[in-house]
Amino acid sequence: MSGKLAQSTRSRVGEAKASVVTACSSWPNLKQALQVRNSLAQGESGYIDADPDWINEDLEPTPPEKRTWGFKTYCLFYFGVSFGNWTLGSTMVGIGLSWWQAIVVIFVSQTIASVAMAFNSRAASKYHLGYPAISRAVFGMYGSYYFVGARAVLAAVWYGIQLYSGSGHVGNMLRAIFGDAYKNIPNHIPESAGITTKGMLAFFLFWLIHLVFCFFRPYQLVRFFWFKGFIMLPAVAGVFIYCMIESDGKVNHTLPQVSVKGGLGWAIMHGINSGMGNTATLITNQPDIARWSKTPNASIFSQLLIQPLAVTLSAAFGILATAGINGKWGLELWNPWDLLDAIQDHHNGSGARFALFLAAFCWTCSILGTNIAANMISFGSDAALLWPRYIDMKRGFFIAQLLGFAIVPWKILASAEIFTTFLSGYGLFMASVVAIMISEYFILCRGNIMTAWLFNPGKTNVHYRYHRGWNVQAVIAYLAGIALPFPGFAASLGATGVNQAGNDLFYMGWLLSFCTSFAAYTIICKFWPTRNQKLIREQGMAWEDSARLSLDGEEAATPQAAVDGDETKRETSV
Template structure:
């Protein structure tokens, strides 16, 4: 209490109170430095639980709707989900490899490819999504909380709604949204290196809830009744060509929904206890978990379609539909457990996909004032303030923009993978990521790597006309533009990566494997590299980057030569 009083005693005292003592420059604080051993806590099980739990969410449960409406059978729809997520997991492992080895997050790792100043562009490009989708996910969480309240209070749905229709939200949903905000607050104060228990609990509770819905639906229906969905899919088919491109588009949609995490997986991989911990946890959990969740959604929807004559793809609509058709004590108890589980699932998804990436991103924007915990709290406040229900219910064009945003994310992750594996062969000059000296390896030209930005633009050019067309602003674009947009993420990823590889080979850059004189990645010594970073950036090596030490002190900046980290 005394510290709080002192902090508000004057503007100068307040500034001193909020300034992070671990920030010796605008490029560094405790969450931008390589993670110390005390925070390398994520095991193979941690990554498995993280991605297994992340697989159980509303969008994955509902994904069969788009695929079956495009003409895919139940079997083929699930195959699309499996292989799209297998590709996503592979890309994640590749992009997380450098961070699991050097223990640096996305904002710092992106300095290698885009430059000391250039990396701010790709960081902001990603952080915008964190705020928007954080708010949208909190709105969805609020809807499930509203269902829980409906199960407890029979008169919940009859509460008068005095909110104008123009606001696109009811009193019940507003109460649920506010409660979702309150329930989220405690979780944003947990550092990423300590948040694993949330995903462990979610990885058990939510699949059990989904299984409960499947068992109820199939038992009440007397079977799965998948033939009704296959019949819907068959009636939706047009020509073979149109069907093929529709499936390609849905495959791309799955990749697009994962695209932001493909870019920022270093923010999780940096806490890997071993270099291989992130590999198998992601390769197995993501494709298997998402396919199983999607299959539960398909089975439940099929059974309920036979019973009620309606397709409830969204679990929110399904749970409300169950109550509409029988507000009995068993139904209320079952729906309450399922709704509470999905609310928790949505909370976990928001933490994994929005709060953690946003917080890691903004640490590099204001390192003297923001660390990961403060960044997560800032994301929560901003997500609450943007009135996400208006985005969901009345801003179809804006949501379309967000869904097509993946064409700008594909080239970024491709550039980072090509840079690390093909152009640098695993050699990173760690301390040069924390200096603005023109002699630094990653300073390039005025702090930006022109090769990376040229490849970024080239990467999204081909699907761009189709992206513009998707807003309905032009009807004159040919079929090829639409087809290239149907391949949006894949096309931007391959073209952007190939362009960067060519630029890197034709115009060698400082710090690539040829200029550093290595045929392969050097032996990695974490303790030595960390001491080099601390010395070069002017931070006292005895300072508390670990949880238990003393404060960090500023020093004059040292120097660092290429390859001296070996």
């Protein structure tokens, strides 16, 4: 057995060596070797006038063998991603809500968020396309670059910030193992850097852990998300129970509160907006998650059931546990890694350290999974669109990994308060994008996406060329959606001259942006439809009719049949 393994290994090494030698023998060979896989190169494509510079396997529909996520997987995935919202309650309490009001507001905001997530995941779960490909269908072949590129930049920044946040729990584990030997590591990094030597060690270790996951696509991570979903509840519940016992169940808030003009009503609206902003990335990212679904409904009902309950429960644990322990010990803690550090300051025995190690390990896995789902996958998908011939999702993961270190997230969190405020408030921009995508799919196009045309940037693309590659109607609706809350958003970044009405509109930011863009786009297109919408009406296409003709729809025909079907439509429309 070992001889066969050694022989197989030598054979693979020899093949890899020969490939490298061939690639380096000439510039054309090197360029060919660097290109990523797509169905055009494999002779499998049935797409119409597809350009090899606009296609790769991660932009194409997910093939059936990679649709590995079922209802149970999505339930555990959403539970694992959502149950880590320990600190969400700090925002709610900070704007003037009581602990129970904060819990109610969180539940309301997450219920709204789960409905938006369900709607935004339908197209992906039916056609198995990611966010970048669906963006082409909605915003145009060139317009999609803005909406995908903007998300990619934000995903890269959040990826680095989550790396740094998770490193706090890696530090908890190192301290639980090595005790004072880790705690007392001398610092050799200047104070102006915003990080210590032991902090850099923890960050680098967490960065290395992420590096391992860069080699896997989401359909290969089913077991990891199952594992993450199972371990979070006992860890969070254990810390909560400890804090309640230690504080004798007394909740004593120590967080500073910010007065919101207009009374309780506006404080509630501000809280709902903050809750929606907390989930804005996940709402936008739904296509990149739902595309791996075995059935169209597997991802939809799971998020409707799990998302509101998991976020509300974890945030409630965070509010009550931290407020109780702060009152008992006279501290002002909120981050869970600071809480675990404080617990070890009070209980440094071997049993306590083992329990703290387990809790920190579970939280580390939670942040790791959330960072992969919310930021790594989205950046990898976006990078695959920005340079399809040479960058696929996995190469995008490695780029995100490098950027996560390059942006020095500890400096952002330590000194750039305005920048972090901007990141927290960008949900209003994403709300407009989601609104337009939902309106396009459910109302204007009757659930029809012409998959065969998503990789043709030329003038022959009768469906998604729009106006020189831009869906002008969508751009107008997008600008309308962000216009109303934008002055208040600018005021939150320090701009002056914004009246109270402007601030009030910002308190309704996500909902206002969503409703405005949804209404604007729907009304505009009723009177000024895009060419794609006209063709769908003229051909009398019913709900999700094109799924029966798409290359990878639920009732997919053969590639040639799909082409014949689309060519027939093209002749009819022309």
